[in-house]
Amino acid sequence: xxxxxxxxxxxxxxxxxxxxxxxxxxxxxxxxxxxxxxxxxxxxxxxxxxxxxxxxxxxxxxxxxxxxxxxxxxxxxxxxxxxxxxxxxxxxxxxxxxxxxxxxxxxxxxxxxxxxxxxxxxxxxxxxxxxxxxxxxxxxxxxxxxxxxxxxxxxxxxxxxxxxxxxxxxxxxxxxxxxxxxxxxxxxxxxxxxxxxxxxxxxxxxxxxxxxxxxxxxxxxxxxxxxxxxxxxxxxxxxxxxxxxxxxxxxxxxxxxxxxxxxxxxxxxxxxxxxxxxxxxxxxxxxxxxxxxxxxxxxxxxxxxxxxxxxxxxxxxxxxxxxxxxxxxxxxxxxxxxxxxxxxxxxxxxxxxxxxxxxxxxxxxxxxxxxxxxxxxxxxxxxxxxxxxxxxxxxxxxxxxxxxxxxxxxxxxxxxxxxxxxxxxxxxxxxxxxxxxxxxxxxxxxxxxxxxx
Numbered sequence: 358x359x360x361x362x363x364x365x366x367x368x369x370x371x372x373x374x375x376x377x378x379x380x381x382x383x384x385x386x387x388x389x390x391x392x393x394x395x396x397x398x399x400x401x402x403x404x405x406x407x408x409x410x411x412x413x414x415x416x417x418x419x420x421x422x423x424x425x426x427x428x429x430x431x432x433x434x435x436x437x438x439x440x441x442x443x444x445x446x447x448x449x450x451x452x453x454x455x456x457x458x459x460x461x462x463x464x465x466x467x468x469x470x471x472x473x474x475x476x477x478x479x480x481x482x483x484x485x486x487x488x489x490x491x492x493x494x495x496x497x498x499x500x501x502x503x504x505x506x507x508x509x510x511x512x513x514x515x516x517x518x519x520x521x522x523x524x525x526x527x528x529x530x531x532x533x534x535x536x537x538x539x540x541x542x543x544x545x546x547x548x549x550x551x552x553x554x555x556x557x558x559x560x561x562x563x564x565x566x567x568x569x570x571x572x573x574x575x576x577x578x579x580x581x582x583x584x585x586x587x588x589x590x591x592x593x594x595x596x597x598x599x600x601x602x603x604x605x606x607x608x609x610x611x612x613x614x615x616x617x618x619x620x621x622x623x624x625x626x627x628x629x630x631x632x633x634x635x636x637x638x639x640x641x642x643x644x645x646x647x648x649x650x651x652x653x654x655x656x657x658x659x660x661x662x663x664x665x666x667x668x669x670x671x672x673x674x675x676x677x678x679x680x681x682x683x684x685x686x687x688x689x690x691x692x693x694x695x696x697x698x699x700x701x702x703x704x705x706x707x708x709x710x711x712x713x714x715x716x717x718x719x720x721x722x723x724x725x726x727x728x729x730x731x732x733x734x735x736x737x738x739x740x741x742x743x744x745x746x747x748x749x750x751x752x753x754x755x756x757x758x759x760x761x762x763x764x765x766x767x768x769x770x771x772x773x774x775x776x777x778x779x780x781x782x783x784x785x786x787x788x789x790x791x792x793x794x795x796x797x798x799x800x801x802x803x804x805x806x807x808x809x810x
Contacts, residue, residue: 384769385716386762389432394474395527409726427762434469467507481529482540492550499558510551514544514594538614545597567636567680579649600628636680662703676713681720683742693754
């Protein structure tokens with residue numbers, strides 16, 4: 358069945374006028390285009406999820422599907438390894454076309470600049486040149502697309518550092534605490550420098566820091582010490598990003614594994630927490646069981662999203678957004694639907710407890726490929742995780758999410774205790790802040806970055 362057949366004419370008519378590009382919502386319903394792009398096999402193979410999932414062929418259809426779902430916000434990233442050709446050299450061709458269409462459709466991108474990979478010319482996350490270079494890339498991007506306001510500069514920093522430098526799965530494929538700390542400090546510094554650069558061009562930018570929310574359960578008393586250390590380590594990326602002093606054991610861990618005092622104080626002094634929303638990602642694999650020997654295995658869902666999110670909120674006191682979840686559609690066909698409603702119930706529980714939770718995301722729009730091996734293999738295994746399959750036919754969870762959005766869209770803005778996000782919708786195109794900027798600068802305004810500098 359084609360995409361055109363998957364949504365009836367009556368469905369389309371019912372959704373017409375459901376939202377307008379100039380109406381600011383009180384709650385963000387979101388999906389995303391999966392754009393992970395790490396390297397494996399010692400850098401010889403690039404895992405490009407946009408290519409594997411058919412987005413380069415079907416990007417226009419994909420944006421139509423987002424609209425058909427009644428979704429206004431899309432986690433979306435430029436393929437970094439294709440756009441960033443070298444120092445101050447860019448190819449904006451695909452990005453120009455894609456972001457122009459999103460603006461026409463009235464869909465607000467949450468721009469994902471770095472999603473688990475970097476260009477070949479920079480190597481991997483052990484490279485100390487990465488943060489400064491990435492800040493320059495973010496500056497060029499923000500200058501070229503001044504209407505964009507919402508960003509995730511570096512996605513899931515903790516997961517990227519762990520999988521690349523501690524587990525040895527991606528990119529540098531190293532297995533040490535020193536490599537992990539090196540990747541971590543470079544990723545967080547890159548995130549901070551990118552935020553600073555973006556704010557130079559878009560002073561009202563908002564950063565939604567998507568990060569995995571995790572918990573480690575001790576299997577027996579002898580495992581408690583190991584679990585406590587792991588539960589402290591899970592916070593490192595956000596502690597550094599938000600300028601929070603780390604726990605004493607983690608301070609020693611960082612210094613013992615290569616972070617200098619000056620590097621640590623950079624994070625304390627350069628955070629931009631007041632521009633941030635804390636994005637918490639939760640999957641059934643986010644909770645772990647720890648053995649007496651320190652080994653880790655999956656525990657399945659024990660605490661759940663609401664309990665763990667309250668831990669993170671208690672630590673950082675920032676507005677929250679549920680920025681990723683999914684589960685595979687299994688043999689019954691209702692597994693993903695059940696998980697969707699469970700996660701949504703957790704979001705409402707967080708909200709009703711007084712935590713300012715601003716949005717919910719099913720990730721991603723379409724099925725993904727090879728995530729059953731955490732992208733460690735290049736087998737082409739299709740994972741039925743999306744709102745649509747790879748032929749762009751809607752799945753049961755897609756219909757359920759569309760219904761959830763229709764039912765709750767008008768309720769949450771009027772009854773929510775959440776903050777309202779100062780988002781400028783696409784119809785505004787940045788006119789207000791640009792006019793103010795021109796008046797402050799006597800009419801002079803920077804021009805867009807060149808297509809290929």
